[in-house]
Amino acid sequence: MTLTLWHNPRCSKSRATLTLLLDRGYDPQLRLYLQTPPTAAEIRAVQAALGLPLIAMMRPKDKLFQELGLSADSKEPALLAAMVAHPSLIERPILINGDKAAIGRPPDAVMTIL
Numbered sequence: 001m002t003l004t005l006w007h008n009p010r011c012s013k014s015r016a017t018l019t020l021l022l023d024r025g026y027d028p029q030l031r032l033y034l035q036t037p038p039t040a041a042e043i044r045a046v047q048a049a050l051g052l053p054l055i056a057m058m059r060p061k062d063k064l065f066q067e068l069g070l071s072a073d074s075k076e077p078a079l080l081a082a083m084v085a086h087p088s089l090i091e092r093p094i095l096i097n098g099d100k101a102a103i104g105r106p107p108d109a110v111m112t113i114l
Helices: 012-023 040-050 063-067 076-085 107-113
Strands: 003-006 029-031 094-097 100-103
Touching: 003 012, 012 107, 040 076, 040 094, 040 100, 094 107, 100 107
Parallel strands: 003 029
Antiparallel strands: 003 094, 094 100
């Protein structure tokens, strides 16, 4: 089983999720998505794996989200473009396990796809 964790080491929830996985014997590949931003196709694939609308993958309370004039009512093409251009707007962490994914908020939420 190949697990990939979209990880931000500066985020406490992301660090907690990684620790949880390691403590349970899982060794996910880390995708430092701020350094290697996902493409629009990758974001769409993770969205499909999550089974959620794009807005659920975003950080709407982030100052940049508001500065860009985005809202919960924004159209998905605008949200997707913002995520590609500004990967810091992607909610973190996201664990991907094949065709399943989970957002680690709270961290143990990722256990549902293992």
